[in-house]
Amino acid sequence: xxxxxxxxxxxxxxxxxxxxxxxxxxxxxxxxxxxxxxxxxxxxxxxxxxxxxxxxxxxxxxxxxxxxxxxxxxxxxxxxxxxxxxxxxxxxxxxxxxxxxxxxxxxxxxxxxxxxxxxxxxxxxxxxxxxxxxxxxxxxxxxxxxxxxxxxxxxxxxxxxxxxxxxxxxxxxxxxxxxxxxxxxxxxxxxxxxxxxxxxxxxxxxxxxxxxxxxxxxxxxxxxxxxxxxxxxxxxxxxxxxxxxxxxxxxxxxxxxxxxxxxxxxxxxxxxxxxxxxxxxxxxxxxxxxxxxxxx
Amino acid sequence: xxxxxxxxxxxxxxxxxxxxxxxxxxxxxxxxxxxxxxxxxxxxxxxxxxxxxxxxxxxxxxxxxxxxxxxxxxxxxxxxxxxxxxxxxxxxxxxxxxxxxxxxxxxxxxxxxxxxxxxxxxxxxxxxxxxxxxxxxxxxxxxxxxxxxxxxxxxxxxxxxxxxxxxxxxxxxxxxxxxxxxxxxxxxxxxxxxxxxxxxxxxx
Numbered sequence: 075x076x077x078x079x080x081x082x083x084x085x086x087x088x089x090x091x092x093x094x095x096x097x098x099x100x101x102x103x104x105x106x107x108x109x110x111x112x113x114x115x116x117x118x119x120x121x122x123x124x125x126x127x128x129x130x131x132x133x134x135x136x137x138x139x140x141x142x143x144x145x146x147x148x149x150x151x152x153x154x155x156x157x158x159x160x161x162x163x164x165x166x167x168x169x170x171x172x173x174x175x176x177x178x179x180x181x182x183x184x185x186x187x188x189x190x191x192x193x194x195x196x197x198x199x200x201x202x203x204x205x206x207x208x209x210x211x212x213x214x215x216x217x218x219x220x221x222x223x224x225x226x227x228x229x230x231x232x233x234x235x236x237x238x239x240x241x242x243x244x245x246x247x248x249x250x251x252x253x254x255x256x257x258x259x260x261x262x263x264x265x266x267x268x269x270x271x272x273x274x275x276x277x278x279x280x281x282x283x284x285x286x287x288x289x290x291x292x293x294x295x296x297x298x299x300x301x302x303x304x305x306x307x308x309x310x311x312x313x314x315x316x317x318x319x320x321x322x323x324x325x326x327x328x329x330x331x332x333x334x335x336x337x338x339x340x341x342x343x344x345x346x347x348x349x350x351x352x353x354x355x356x357x358x359x360x361x362x363x364x365x366x367x368x369x370x
Numbered sequence: 371x372x373x374x375x376x377x378x379x380x381x382x383x384x385x386x387x388x389x390x391x392x393x394x395x396x397x398x399x400x401x402x403x404x405x406x407x408x409x410x411x412x413x414x415x416x417x418x419x420x421x422x423x424x425x426x427x428x429x430x431x432x433x434x435x436x437x438x439x440x441x442x443x444x445x446x447x448x449x450x451x452x453x454x455x456x457x458x459x460x461x462x463x464x465x466x467x468x469x470x471x472x473x474x475x476x477x478x479x480x481x482x483x484x485x486x487x488x489x490x491x492x493x494x495x496x497x498x499x500x501x502x503x504x505x506x507x508x509x510x511x512x513x514x515x516x517x518x519x520x521x522x523x524x525x526x527x528x529x530x531x532x533x534x535x536x537x538x539x540x541x542x543x544x545x546x547x548x549x550x551x552x553x554x555x556x557x558x559x560x561x562x563x564x565x566x567x568x569x570x571x572x573x574x
Binding site: 102107174 | 371388389390392411412413414416419425426427428430431432433435436438526544545547548549550
């Protein structure tokens, strides 16, 4: 095994181009587990810790450019206003020690269907900034997850940053597990209201081979909200609408039975979380709810 | 490969380090610092918690090569670390010699902080070392049973008390949520942290 220690982003890209099998390591919270347990013996480890810019973020007009290595703890501490859904999701990641090291870039690189950031990214709307010596490109989050632990990155590409739309309305995140800390999601759900475009976006984790949006549920809800004039009159969401939305979210799942839960439980729980997060966010939108922080 | 970094204020050099080796392995097997415990090796248990550039991390999940040039505090150096912090007005980042955003807010000049060194003591047994307040509180509250989880809990609890001198029970639980005690001695551990917080409050 070789340990590659690029001191700059350009050096990292060159190293990845020269050694496409190199495994990038930043927080190490996924990669080191695999190495410790002998599940993986990469030819090259590509350490990204020396590239300071990966730990930086910029808040722009429309979106936040989040460096790939910004740890979850920094997202919780600094970006709760701009990225409330992701901040809530970050808070459910493992433990303080892990949140101090792990970040969204690693979550995307691993592309586990259970990655905690994914539902929040899908709901908020995001693009992954991938780069290689050949150039840079933005991959829409909807096109990023291509299979179980597979993503749209080319072998010579590295994730430099994630561009996440700044919240224009309430966002929520919910996760099912056996305790609050140190839990790989049985399933998870993210929801974001986008009053600017009068749309709702969702993200489902751990209930399909990849993180997915419940697109049919979104379309149904968008139409129902529009038709009822809900965005303007701020009325309570009709229970039948919430129920139908929840059922469509369950229907968007394609889960498996595994040690963490059964497929039918996951479908059921996603429906419950969909209804709850819709209620929480909508109540917040109506201005009647208390602060939405810390509800996850 | 060779890795140079600072442990408990002293420069260390580890040789013949395998590229996939963890910081935990280097500390325990190459530097003779077995205080950080090796249990789950997957970040679940927190027994190997150390501070890397001031931040609590699971040392089993840090690749050895990633600590090149960086600063590590282990449970062996905790007493001196805490003492130094107390002398520098409760600012740990000054005591640990870390520059950058966290250090900039504190009053101790970086060069002074960099001079910090753990006192020579028997790092294997800790004999001859005055305990950190959090360590004394663990003993006084009876929070040590088999003791395996204790080093990680001490490092994590000490860091929380540095950030948050008046924690609620919920704060303590959250700060220690990454540390497992399989003796299930959590109530006594909670007592110990409350005790340390109370004593810290009295001292100020």
